[in-house]
Each structure stands twice: as structure tokens, then as C-alpha cells.
Amino acid sequence: MSIKRGSFKHLSVFLFLIFALTLTACGQGSTTPASGSNAATPATASTPGTAAATEAAKPKEKVKINIGVQGKTGILVYARENNFFEKAFAAVGAEVTWNEFASGPPHFEALASGRLDFGSVGGTPVVSGQVGGIDFKAIGVTSDGKKGNMIVIPKGSPIKELKDLKGKKIAVAKGSSAYNFLYMAIAKAGLKDDDIKVIQLQPDDARPALDSGAIDAWSIWDPYATIAVFQAGAKVLVSGEDLNINAPGFLIARTKFTQEHPDLTVLFLKTYEQARKYYLDHQDEVADSFVKTQKLDKPIIETVLKNSFPLLSPITPEFAKAHQEQADFLFAQGAINKKLDTSQVLESKFVEQALKELSAQK
Numbered sequence: 001m002s003i004k005r006g007s008f009k010h011l012s013v014f015l016f017l018i019f020a021l022t023l024t025a026c027g028q029g030s031t032t033p034a035s036g037s038n039a040a041t042p043a044t045a046s047t048p049g050t051a052a053a054t055e056a057a058k059p060k061e062k063v064k065i066n067i068g069v070q071g072k073t074g075i076l077v078y079a080r081e082n083n084f085f086e087k088a089f090a091a092v093g094a095e096v097t098w099n100e101f102a103s104g105p106p107h108f109e110a111l112a113s114g115r116l117d118f119g120s121v122g123g124t125p126v127v128s129g130q131v132g133g134i135d136f137k138a139i140g141v142t143s144d145g146k147k148g149n150m151i152v153i154p155k156g157s158p159i160k161e162l163k164d165l166k167g168k169k170i171a172v173a174k175g176s177s178a179y180n181f182l183y184m185a186i187a188k189a190g191l192k193d194d195d196i197k198v199i200q201l202q203p204d205d206a207r208p209a210l211d212s213g214a215i216d217a218w219s220i221w222d223p224y225a226t227i228a229v230f231q232a233g234a235k236v237l238v239s240g241e242d243l244n245i246n247a248p249g250f251l252i253a254r255t256k257f258t259q260e261h262p263d264l265t266v267l268f269l270k271t272y273e274q275a276r277k278y279y280l281d282h283q284d285e286v287a288d289s290f291v292k293t294q295k296l297d298k299p300i301i302e303t304v305l306k307n308s309f310p311l312l313s314p315i316t317p318e319f320a321k322a323h324q325e326q327a328d329f330l331f332a333q334g335a336i337n338k339k340l341d342t343s344q345v346l347e348s349k350f351v352e353q354a355l356k357e358l359s360a361q362k
Contacts, residue, residue: 063094063261065268068110068119070101072294073223073304075142076120078286079275081293088271094264102202105175107252108134117257118268122148122177122221123247127327130345131336137258138250138323140269140351141313145247145322146240149181150225153217154210155233162189162238168216169197171206177247180326182219183333184245185238193333210234223296223304230300246322251312251351258350269354273312280310312355314348 067085069076079085085096099116101107104125110116112134123145126138151170153159159168162185172179183193199206199215203224209215211232218228228234240247251272258265279286287301294301313319320343327340 063264065089065094065096065264066099066110066115066117067096067268068099068101068107068116070103070107070120071221071223072227072296073290073301073308074120075272075276075279075310078279078289079272081289082275084275085268085271088267089264092264092267102204103173103176105173108132108136111136111252111254114254114256117254119252120249121252122249123323123326124177124180124330125175126250126252126323126345127180127330127336127340127342128175129252130327130340130342131338135255136345137253137255137347138315138345139253139258139265139347140251140272141248141311141315141319142251143249143309143311144319145177145249146245147222147307147309148240148247148249149178149219149221149245150239151182151185151217151219151237152210152225152228152234153237154213155235157216157235159217159237162186163191165189165217166191166195167197169199169214170217170219171199171201171209171215172219173202173206174198174200176221177249178219178221180330181240181245181247184329185219185243188243207232222307223300226304226307227296227300230297230303246318247326248315248319248322250315253350258347262350265350266354266357269312269351270358273354273358276310276312312351314351314355315346320346 065085067076067080069080071077080098089096099110101110101119104121105128107116107119107121108125108129111119111129112132120142129136151162151165159165165186170182172182182198186193186196199209201209201215203220206215206218206220207224207228210218210228217237220228225234225236229236251269253265253268283302283305287298287305290296290301291298315323323346324340324342327336327342330336331339
């Protein structure tokens with residue numbers, strides 16, 4: 001069942017505000033200069049390419065690479081803790097600065113102002129960024145998104161299925177991938193958007209609201225969903241996998257940076273892939289690291305890692321189709337004011353080159 005077009009008017013206003021020239025306080029990223037971590041960087045991450053490839057990637061003058069990161073787990077979080085990118089870019093005379101964000105949408109204001117070069121976000125923020133005219137490219141797929149988003153309910157909730165959400169208060173970070181997921185989920189249950197009461201909350205504010213009973217459900221991504229399950233007895237009502245909703249996540253890049261530094265863009269992707277492989281091949285070590293840095297119990301981290309499927313893939317026709325369908329859904333519901341050709345911001349040449357170079361090193 002479709003959702004009435006005018007019903008997304010609040011999201012339309014929100015998407016406009018995202019691209020205002022000044023960040024609101026809640027959306028502002030904190031910038032942290034790269035510092036020397038005491039954690040040992042795996043050997044696979046310290047040699048991002050052959051000597052020739054490294055020499056070719058050297059910039060003529062010192063370049064600062066600004067990388068966005070969000071959440072408590074994931075490839076970029078682990079890479080930051082273990083200096084993967086610092087070592088790779090130091091080899092070509094560049095520096096890394098990390099910028100922390102609460103969710104995907106604030107990445108794009110930072111991209112627009114030139115304060116961010118790379119980041120990792122869900123598909124809905126990518127759509128929002130294109131609508132806002134931000135000059136960026138999605139340069140690789142990081143997940144299929146099937147397990148990325150979930151709707152969780154508090155312990156003891158009488159809600160049993162999606163249709164029970166009618167009349168309920170549901171928290172979500174507007175403009176995030178979880179927002180689009182929420183509306184796609186209720187549409188599958190035959191509900192309209194005005195059947196639910198959306199409460200706009202960022203993850204750190206939504207969790208206390210769930211625990212206190214101030215909200216009836218929460219549309220959110222992992223690891224927040226799993227943390228709520230373990231710590232507060234919450235229950236996953238439905239996931240993208242349950243509903244077979246494909247919502248690919250992407251690495252994004254500032255277009256001007258990719259044009260001025262194509263070799264560094266490839267180096268970023270090569271380093272990400274090396275970090276990803278290490279992450280997957282050393283899950284117990286990764287879990288122990290997150291237990292220490294995020295102050296979470298190991299069973300929580302192990303469950304999050306087990307449920308995640310990090311990728312680094314070119315934007316295949318299947319991923320491109322799934323992303324276009326998300327944009328079409330948002331347009332059909334009036335959430336965005338124009339129909340998009342999402343292929344205009346999808347760019348696979350850098351990731352294809354990165355994977356090719358890594359393969360040649362084997």
C-alpha cells in the first residue's frame with residue numbers, strides 16, 4: 001500500500017535544512033587530528049601497495065585527508081583505532097584527520113563545505129545529498145543493507161507484528177537509512193505514514209527514550225539495535241532481511257578531491273579493503289578491541305560482528321537498481337521534490353582500480 005504524497009512534508013523540510021550553510025549543533029562533526037595509537041597495526045595494513053604504486057600516489061605537496069566516521073563498530077572505527085589510514089597515507093606524505101558524526105546526513109554538509117573527503121553512509125543520506133546538489137560520488141558499496149536496519153521494541157512490549165505499530169510513537173533519525181526503512185516497512189504492513197507518530201531522535205537520545213517507555217519502537221541500525229537487545233531486553237520486531245529490503249551502503253567521496261587526487265582516492269579504497277579483510281579474518285581480536293574501546297560486553301560485540309557483512313564492491317547493476325528503487329520510493333511519497341537518476345553520483349572506476357591493484361600484488 002502506498003503512502004500519501006504530502007505525508008513526508010516534515011522530511012522534505014529536514015532534507016532542505018541538512019544543506020543549509022551552517023551545521024546545527026546536533027549535526028556538527030567533531031574533528032580529531034590523527035594521533036599515534038599504541039595498538040599494533042597489522043602488517044597487511046602497513047603496506048598498502050607496491051613501491052611503484054606508492055611513489056605514483058605521492059602528492060606534490062602535503063595533503064590532509066579528512067575521513068568521516070560514525071557508530072561504535074565497523075571498518076572505519078577499527079581502522080581509526082589501529083592507524084591503518086595514518087600509516088598508508090604517511091607513506092605518500094599525507095596526513096589523516098578523523099571527523100565524527102552521529103549519523104549519515106551530517107556528512108554531506110561537511111562534504112559541501114570542503115571539510116570532508118571520505119565517509120561511509122547508508123543509501124538514504126546518499127539520496128538526500130544528491131537532492132541537495134552536493135558535489136560528491138558514491139565510490140563503492142560497503143554492505144547490501146539487508147541486516148543494516150531494524151525496528152526494535154522495548155522489553156515487555158505488546159507489539160507483536162508490524163501492523164501493531166499503528167498509533168505508536170516511533171523514534172528515528174530523520175534522513176538516515178533507518179528513516180526510509182521505517183516507511184518501507186510500514187508500507188509492507190499496509191499502514192500509512194499518518195498511522196504512526198514519528199519522533200525525531202539521534203541514536204544517543206533514542207535509546208534512553210526506548211528504555212523509559214517514552215517511545216513504543218525505534219527504527220535504527222546496528223550496533224545500536226543489538227546493544228539495546230542485550231542491555232535492556234529489547235526485541236527486534238523486524239529487519240531488512242526479514243522484509244527482503246535491499247538498501248546498500250556506500251563509501252562517499254568529495255568529487256573535487258577525487259579529481260585532484262585520483263591516486264589518493266585509490267589508496268583510500270585499497271587501505272579500506274585491507275582493513276576490511278583484516279577485520280573479517282581476525283574477528284576475536286577485533287571483538288576484544290571494541291570491548292576495550294567501546295566499553296561493551298564481548299557477547300554484544302560478537303553478535304554485532306556475526307550479523308554484519310562488510311563488503312567492498314563496485315556498484316554492480318543489482319546494487320545500482322536497489323539504490324534507484326530507494327530514491328524512487330522517496331520521490332513517490334513526496335519526501336524529495338524531484339525524480340533522480342541516481343547513476344549520476346555512482347562511480348566505480350576508483351574501486352575497480354583499487355581491487356585490481358590489490359589483486360596484482362598477490
